[in-house]
Amino acid sequence: MKVVILGGGFGGVYTAQNLKSCWPLGEKLDVTLISRSSHFEFKPLFPEVFAGRLSPDHVRFRLHDLCRACHVKIAQITGIDPRKNVVKTDKGDVKYEYLVIALGGQPESVPVTQGAELSFFESLDDAVRLRDRVAALARQMRSGRTKSRARNSVVIIGAGPTGIEIASEASYLLGTNRDKPAAASKRPRADIYLIEFAPQILHAWGQALRDETRRILGEAGVHLLTSTRVSRIERGRVYLNGERSISADAVVWAGGLRGLPLYQSLGSPLDRYGRFRVNARLQLPRHENVFAMGDAINTAGFPMPIPQSAQAAFQQAHCVAANVRRSIAGKALKEFRYSELGVAMPVGGRRAVAHIGGLPIEGHVAWALEKALFTARVPGLANKLKLFDGLALEPLEQEGMRYLKEKGIEWEFLRENAE
Numbered sequence: 508m509k510v511v512i513l514g515g516g517f518g519g520v521y522t523a524q525n526l527k528s529c530w531p532l533g534e535k536l537d538v539t540l541i542s543r544s545s546h547f548e549f550k551p552l553f554p555e556v557f558a559g560r561l562s563p564d565h566v567r568f569r570l571h572d573l574c575r576a577c578h579v580k581i582a583q584i585t586g587i588d589p590r591k592n593v594v595k596t597d598k599g600d601v602k603y604e605y606l607v608i609a610l611g612g613q614p615e616s617v618p619v620t621q622g623a624e625l626s627f628f629e630s631l632d633d634a635v636r637l638r639d640r641v642a643a644l645a646r647q648m649r650s651g652r653t654k655s656r657a658r659n660s661v662v663i664i665g666a667g668p669t670g671i672e673i674a675s676e677a678s679y680l681l682g683t684n685r686d687k688p689a690a691a692s693k694r695p696r697a698d699i700y701l702i703e704f705a706p707q708i709l710h711a712w713g714q715a716l717r718d719e720t721r722r723i724l725g726e727a728g729v730h731l732l733t734s735t736r737v738s739r740i741e742r743g744r745v746y747l748n749g750e751r752s753i754s755a756d757a758v759v760w761a762g763g764l765r766g767l768p769l770y771q772s773l774g775s776p777l778d779r780y781g782r783f784r785v786n787a788r789l790q791l792p793r794h795e796n797v798f799a800m801g802d803a804i805n806t807a808g809f810p811m812p813i814p815q816s817a818q819a820a821f822q823q824a825h826c827v828a829a830n831v832r833r834s835i836a837g838k839a840l841k842e843f844r845y846s847e848l849g850v851a852m853p854v855g856g857r858r859a860v861a862h863i864g865g866l867p868i869e870g871h872v873a874w875a876l877e878k879a880l881f882t883a884r885v886p887g888l889a890n891k892l893k894l895f896d897g898l899a900l901e902p903l904e905q906e907g908m909r910y911l912k913e914k915g916i917e918w919e920f921l922r923e924n925a926e
């Protein structure tokens with residue numbers, strides 16, 4: 508039986524692993540995973556790369572290593588023909604008997620005039636580019652080469668968890684949370700604007716977490732503008748509510764995703780954001796051998812709210828793999844049930860706000876807990892150890908070296924005496 512999985516992100520990789528790990532059926536399945544990138548990128552850790560605490564190699568993993576029992580094809584998918592059971596790619600057509608669509612979404616942006624630059628935060632390359640951009644701005648400010656206050660500003664559009672994480676980490680990189688008040692300081696200052704069109708941030712989260720996040724953003728020196736819509740972006744300027752504008756050295760889009768244009772090629776019902784409408788078993792209506800999941804689908808009709816998150820895609824991957832197996836065996840399919848394990852959001856400088864197991868947690872403990880959960884989720888023992896080293900051991904080692912240096916103790920001296 509030929510199963511083709513589209514996308515090497517959360518939904519795709521975990522579906523492939525679940526399908527192949529089921530003995531004895533997994534042995535008989537011919538599973539092909541198609542993705543445009545040769546690596547699985549662990550998006551929830553992008554803010555750590557942006558902050559410079561992890562290197563890109565800590566958060567990207569080779570698909571060939573993760574899906575050893577599958578065929579991995581690196582290709583750009585251009586269309587799907589469900590009548591002929593064929594996926595079209597830039598490297599030729601691929602036939603399937605069962606299809607799993609886990610291609611995620613693409614940023615839904617506002618008009619950007621020619622010459623203006625808009626950064627995204629959807630790939631590891633985006634995160635590294637933005638880190639370099641903000642670091643260059645920080646260097647310019649330190650060297651005193653930027654004089655006018657108006658020129659040092661970063662605008663982040665969208666105050667969801669990703670926008671808040673970028674704004675908080677940027678506040679550490681640019682020093683807005685530590686600086687003296689502008690009037691008292693002669694150094695050029697940065698302004699970080701976080702813009703949200705809804706009247707409140709994090710509407711799906713509890714009031715306590717919302718208030719705590721607002722307080723932390725305030726302390727970080729982030730200007731939070733709610734009920735504000737970005738109407739267009741021009742070179743160096745962002746227009747708000749069609750009227751006033753603010754200057755911007757960097758503009759980052761964290762304002763949500765829409766479906767990929769190629770989703771239209773199936774002729775299946777889409778929502779107004781171009782995402783698939785699926786039934787409770789995660790199948791496309793009228794195409795019982797086609798499943799979709801993750802950021803590619805609209806889950807508004809489900810009995811419980813389901814976020815567009817890695818956590819949801821991970822759980823959907825279990826359900827889809829089970830349903831492919833059940834369908835092959837001629838059994839009734841399972842309905843998807845989402846269980847919320849908790850929410851956590853880093854707020855800069857190894858701190859986070861979280862609500863885990865019904866308990867609100869804040870600070871370094873919340874950050875460590877979130878990172879421990881991610882480390883457990885990262886596929887493969889070697890990858891987990893590498894990540895643990897990057898998150899915990901390397902900072903401890905650096906802290907130790909700093910302490911020894913402060914005390915005037917040379918590392919070489921200690922080593923020689925130990926021998």
Ligand SMILES: Cc1cc2nc3c(=O)[nH]c(=O)nc-3n(C[C@H](O)[C@H](O)[C@H](O)COP(=O)(O)OP(=O)(O)OC[C@H]3O[C@@H](n4cnc5c(N)ncnc54)[C@H](O)[C@@H]3O)c2cc1C
Nearest residue numbers: 514515516517518543550551584610611801802816817818
């Ligand atoms: C910065 C950031 C931080 C996040 N933090 C969290 C968090 O803390 N917790 C949480 O639960 N969620 C978090 N999320 C959300 C989570 O990462 C996504 O919801 C999740 O990745 C969705 O999984 P997916 O499989 O649907 O899509 P993705 O993981 O996006 O995978 C899509 C795959 O399809 C491939 N692809 C796309 N188009 C094509 C094409 N035309 N041809 C070939 N291949 C293609 C891509 O290369 C990719 O491999 C975060 C997201 C971001 C961007």
